[in-house]
Amino acid sequence: MAGQAGSDIASLVSRNEATILPEWLELQKKAGTLHTGRISEGELQSQSKNFLHLLRDALAQGGSDVSNGAYEPAKAMLAELSRSRASQGFSPSETASFVFSLKQPLFNALNRDKSLSGEQIASTIWTTTVLLDELGLFTLEIFQKSREEVIIRQQREIAELSTPVVKLWDGILALPLIGTLDSQRTQVVMENLLQTIVDVEAEIAIIDITGVPMVDTLTAQHLLKTVAAARLMGADCLISGIRPQIAQTMVHLGVELNVISKSSLADAFAVALRQTGRAVVKTKRIDGAAVPDKKIGRQEA
Amino acid sequence: MDRIPILKFGNTLLVTIQVDMHDRLATALEEDLTAKIVAHTARGVLIDISALEIVDSFMGRMLDNIAAVSRILDADTVVVGMRPAVAITLVELGLSLTGVKTALNVERGMALIHSRLAESEADDADDED
Amino acid sequence: MPTTKTERLDIKASDDVVRVRQLTRAYALEVGLSLVDQTKVITASSELARNTLDYGGGGEVTVELVEQGGRRGVRLTFDDKGPGIVDIEQALKDGFTSGKGMGLGLGGAKRLCNDFSIASKPGEGTKVMIARWK
Incomplete structure (x- = not known):
């Protein structure tokens, strides 16, 4: 029919x-x-x-x-x-x-x-x-x-465009992550970071997750894999920028990050400097206005 | 049978793996290194794998073993120059080689061994006081 | 899935594991896999070739260049006539080993590839297929 x-x-x-x-x-x-x-x-x-x-x-x-x-x-x-x-x-x-x-x-x-x-x-x-x-x-x-x-x-x-690896100091890199981390993107990020570590012979890389809206078990795993791979190559990773609610969620989920983590990029940078044998010291300010002893000096003159 | 050459620099042994190793060669290297650590009372072992395009679980285990054996014989093992693609693959495979120390290149690896030697000598000196 | 090129290798000695790696690399390059993906599939091939040798008592591998829906990939099929695997699910778990390995071979190879399939009958042998796509 x-x-x-x-x-x-x-x-x-x-x-x-x-x-x-x-x-x-x-x-x-x-x-x-x-x-x-x-x-x-x-x-x-x-x-x-x-x-x-x-x-x-x-x-x-x-x-x-x-x-x-x-x-x-x-x-x-x-x-x-x-x-x-x-x-x-x-x-x-x-x-x-x-x-x-x-x-x-x-x-x-x-x-x-x-x-x-x-x-x-x-x-x-x-x-x-x-x-x-x-x-x-x-x-x-x-x-x-x-x-x-x-x-x-x-x-x-x-994904490729949005993951720049920046150099903070000789041997210290930072990777400011912004947006959700899925498997596809993490792979690009990871490869990018590891290759830059080789290129500039970095000793320490700081992964800053201030711009990551949420960290679930999978994201945490991705981060840890990156840290583990960097370690295999001979570089240390620090994680910074874990916001309070993310820290709470991670604890609730039972996610553990077995790496050094700091709440701010500045703190992580300080750790990185210390680990590479450097320190930040205060010196006299050039503009004069805010430094009392310099003001006194001026009055005397 | 081919053997991978082991060079001696002071109290450090240096191995550069430049061939795609078959398993027997890897096992032979493990044995040779153990023997040389004892023969030269080496305090450090540097394994340069920057030429290796892959490290599978067998080679990973060999590196782990060498590190463990040298630790018993009072020597530090540092694996240097692992390529990014190799590192990613090893992690994905499930091998993190936690017992092995790593460095970016031979120079850094050598520095790492020397700084650890200096530390332990300082400790020894403290003990003698 | 049309196959555009294929080659077969015996796996009888530890030198053959190296040969499998080299053949896999040649095919992965031809497919145009990224460096990381090449490394992954070559490592997986090495794990499985060693399994075939150590647990299957030797066998063979077929390496193929395959195409599907406009994508190109490399596919490897490992075949042995060994004792076979009784509990496949258990064999895929990390840390499981019936021999001297680290127990990462099967599960690890699975994680390193896009496609993975295994068929085994106790007493008759084991067949493992993996594929990595561009």
Whole structure:
């Protein structure tokens, strides 16, 4: 039954290609496919013609069952079209309308066909609707997927951009982390930090998490892995900027950071200086105003 | 069979691993080092692995063993020059080599050994007082 | 999953473990894995090759360059006709070992790869498959 309907539609398409194609193109143009100049009319024409042929062949061989192997070429073409339109900035409805706008020309052709009974026309319209809906949804799915791929790629780029390793002093590095730490990002951060340790021969790295909104068990594990890897290379890590509520959450979660941690970056820096055999000492201020003994000196003069 | 050369600098032994080691070679190195620590009464062992592209659990265990054995023989072992990718992989593998001391390069490793020697000599001097 | 290139190696002696590492490196480079990912998959290959040798009594490995949905990857299948593993879940736990190792081989190799699967029958042998994708 389904197979019969499939070959019926296939022969209908073959017989009426000359009218279906221009009608379809006209509808697509009306829907605004060409408006922004993202694809040319010639391109649209060849895409439409190509798809109509693939659909006809699929119908003839595989009936109206979209999961049939005969539909692979047509689906592959739709997938390709969907991906390229996603990257060209088409909206989802603009992309899906490529398939959905084929309905009307097909129905028109059916209605014009004198060889079919009313009943046949009704059942063929139903089959066609189901078929094109499925193909349209398939197009949307691929569209969605390719947008997700774009998002993932951008996330990766953002992750790389947002983790600068800064040098505080000879042999002392700081990594100010901002934002949520997921596995993907931690890997980038970790590689970045470790490579910089090698490049500048750093002895101590301070990981500052003031800008990290929350620390769960997983984030803590990521941090500890980074610390462990740095130690294997011969560098020490300090963690700073653990905010009060984060410290509390960590205790509640039972997360332990077995590293030296300080509440502020300044404290951690002081520890780092001490560990590398340096100290910060107060000297007389140059601007004079705030230092009492210098003021006295001036009065005397 | 090939052996990995062990160099002697004063009371420190220096090993630079430059080949992709098979397991027998690693085991042989462990034995050779133990023998040399005793023969030269070495106080420090420096293992430079900056040329190694991977360290798997077998080599990790070898490094751990060398550190443990040398500790018993009163020598410090410092592993130097581990590459970032190797360090990340070892951590992911679950090996943190907690018994092994590390340094960024040979120079730093040598300094670490000397500072520890100086410390222990100072302790000895205190004891004699 | 189409395979675009494949090679097979025997694992009969400890030198072969080195050869497996080198072959894995060549394939990982061809796939274009990042340095860290290369190191991870080579290390995993080393762990599994040693398992095949020590616990499986020797066997073979098939290294493949695979493609799926536009992604390229390297896949390794280790095959031995050894005693097999009775309790796979236990064998995957860290610290479990039936021999002289540290017990990080199987679980560690799993953590270092994207895909991991193991099939084993006591008395018949063990087959471990890993893959790392770009």
